[in-house]
Amino acid sequence: MKLKVWGARGSIPAPGPETMIYGGNTSCIEVTLSDDSKLILDAGTGIRQLGMAMTAADQPVNILLTHLHMDHIQGFMFFGPVFSPESEITVWGPASPEASLRDRIARYISAPLAPVEVRELPSLLTFHEADALEWNIGPARVRAQAVNHRGPTLGYRIEDNGTVLTYIPDHEPGLGAPLASVEDEWISGFDLARDATLLVHDCQYTDTEYQNHLGWGHCPVSDALDFVRRTNPERVLLFHHDPLHSDDFLDGLGNDASTRWQELGGAADEILMAKERLELDLDQLPAPQAVGAAAGNGQRPRSRA
Amino acid sequence: MSAQRPLELILSRNLLSSLSTPGLLVGEGGKLLFFNEAAGAFLGRSFEDATGLDADQWTAEFGPLNPSGDPIPYEDIPATEALRQRVPFHGQFAINASGQHRPIEVTAIPIVAPDESTAAMVLFWPTDGKPIHAHPAHLADHLDDNGGTV
Ligand SMILES: [Zn+2]
């Protein structure tokens, strides 16, 4: 399984000279499965350039939406394949008691916010609500589960040939109860992330910033690391960067996360920062470096605290 | 996969743990999944002591009680059937709390998970005007925090 990041930003696109390294596009990840078929995780503005890079060989297209906040759907209307009659696109996303997935997406792709309506898009478009479901896409087994954010939001666990990718870009698992105080079964997203090969996870805020963003649906560094510690993935890609965070700031945040992870006994290269156009082959990840000196026992920082 | 609780229950627990009103979560078959500190203070039991009590265990200990003071079996509690039908419930009971019979009011809300399992969030409070005393375990925490003096 391979992954390519086309947008790692949260909330709103943040283009500009100060975000050239991590990128300004919002959430979108391309996943290439073992049979070379593609999955797309979220349709933030990053999906526009992904669409430009896709060919007829990439059909049919499956897009897994975690939720319908703008930073996860804004690129959909600029995703080239939706305008091609040859395209067969299936969109998966969370259910809501209020309206169908198609109708909720159509609020954005309709007047006055858009010059086209969903029904006018020439591709063959299908919408599926994916709450608490497991299903197959090509060689992959996909599992969707509701996670703690604002409004109906899913995380995804994608398993292909023994490799597991978990994607939870918008997540506040520590809201209301510190993660250290609850058992595994009471942690949002736990089953999705457990023992994954790679966990792509929210890390929008520093711990200081989080004090003013409690309940906004996102993680501070300490909760992201706690969640990793509890769920034990092999690698973590910290994702959904705050639009206010420049490249320099994110370098600092990444170093801080990595240092704290080593102090907990982890290896520095287990914690990665998502950058636009980053590519990872999940089946070829190098073995982690030696674990940090602080723990001194060679154990990864897996703890129930 | 472990039996991770549905998000609806996780959020309910996190909400209850932040409330000063006594509250608890009851799962399938009446199993006691969680109660908050205020409930612990009122009932005279910390959640750590009472984790995972079955319906007949907690009804035997706390009630609710019939007019002659005996526990009402879980299946006969009016709230049980209402919640099974996924309808909220409000009513009055007597219960056993910290060794005393206390009148309470109860509001219970069904929590239906995507897998169709049904649980309930139950809020309750005494109606006799007597205060809820702090649970000894919480008092001990408080003493530790303050170097032994309250
Ligand atoms: Zn987002």
Ligand SMILES: [Zn+2]
């Ligand atoms: Zn969001």
